Amino acid sequence: MTHNARKRFLAPAKPKLRDEDAGNSVFSSRAANPDLSKSKAKALDNERTAGLISRISDLQDRLYALHQHKVLLVLQGMDTSGKDGLVRALFSGVNPMGVRAVAFKAPTDAELAHDYLWRVHQHVPVKGEIAIFNRSHYEDVLITRVQGMIDDDECERRYAHIRDFERMLTETGTVIIKVFLHISHEEQRERLQERLDDPDKQWKFDPNDIEQRKKWGDYVKAYEHAIRATNTDYAPWYIVPADSKVHRNLAIASLLLETLESMDLQYPPPHPDLSSFTVV
Numbered sequence: 300m301t302h303n304a305r306k307r308f309l310a311p312a313k314p315k316l317r318d319e320d321a322g323n324s325v326f327s328s329r330a331a332n333p334d335l336s337k338s339k340a341k342a343l344d345n346e347r348t349a350g351l352i353s354r355i356s357d358l359q360d361r362l363y364a365l366h367q368h369k370v371l372l373v374l375q376g377m378d379t380s381g382k383d384g385l386v387r388a389l390f391s392g393v394n395p396m397g398v399r400a401v402a403f404k405a406p407t408d409a410e411l412a413h414d415y416l417w418r419v420h421q422h423v424p425v426k427g428e429i430a431i432f433n434r435s436h437y438e439d440v441l442i443t444r445v446q447g448m449i450d451d452d453e454c455e456r457r458y459a460h461i462r463d464f465e466r467m468l469t470e471t472g473t474v475i476i477k478v479f480l481h482i483s484h485e486e487q488r489e490r491l492q493e494r495l496d497d498p499d500k501q502w503k504f505d506p507n508d509i510e511q512r513k514k515w516g517d518y519v520k521a522y523e524h525a526i527r528a529t530n531t532d533y534a535p536w537y538i539v540p541a542d543s544k545v546h547r548n549l550a551i552a553s554l555l556l557e558t559l560e561s562m563d564l565q566y567p568p569p570h571p572d573l574s575s576f577t578v579v
Contacts, residue, residue: 376480
């Protein structure tokens with residue numbers, strides 16, 4: 300049972316990204332049974348997520364075998380919101396055939412010489428594939444807006460481009476799942492400090508993260524605006540509380556599983572000509 304995650308996490312028409320909502324663990328075992336200890340609840344929730352991943356793996360195998368549908372999972376969020384960890388947690392146990400993760404960094408000179416959607420379009424999923432975007436085309440209406448690289452008019456034009464781009468993808472067979480991983484200001488501080496304090500994690504730390512953190516309020520407004528402007532019936536946004544990594548993983552696994560189940564994926568029917576073959 301996935302608790303109707305698509306309905307629960309669907310972004311409202313006018314989203315408000317409040318810190319107090321980032322820790323809302325609606326799917327947690329303790330929400331259903333407050334008497335559970337934290338350690339017991341964590342173990343149960345990890346077990347539930349593993350069960351969902353097993354079912355996702357089965358449906359992904361059918362998706363790959365059928366070679367008709369395409370799935371695009373878009374992950375956006377503030378720095379340290381857990382995009383990398385989520386990809387590892389959900390897809391490490393899934394057959395790598397038919398699954399592909401793409402991390403979008405700062406654009407190269409060649410990418411800058413094209414329109415901003417050019418580099419993204421190259422990586423959309425092919426038939427039978429799940430593609431995961433770790434950051435995406437939304438960086439071009441987020442960091443560019445906060446940094447003053449585009450003005451309001453250009454931002455609105457890009458929202459229109461994105462809506463048209465995503466409609467074209469869905470009309471040609473791609474199912475799009477767009478997720479905002481919602482962490483609080485304090486949780487980000489703790490995660491950045493953890494990277495600094497742990498020698499094995501310092502490679503993840505970028506001093507620029509401190510500068511970007513100073514613009515937290517601007518990024519919140521930019522995300523609220525972007526989600527509102529591009530939250531469509533054909534490519535809806537989901538806002539998932541992500542202060543808890545355990546519950547974040549459970550929520551996204553539920554979203555993905557519900558989406559795959561709604562596609563009624565079946566293995567291709569047996570080929571009648573093969574009935575005459577015998578392996579000796």
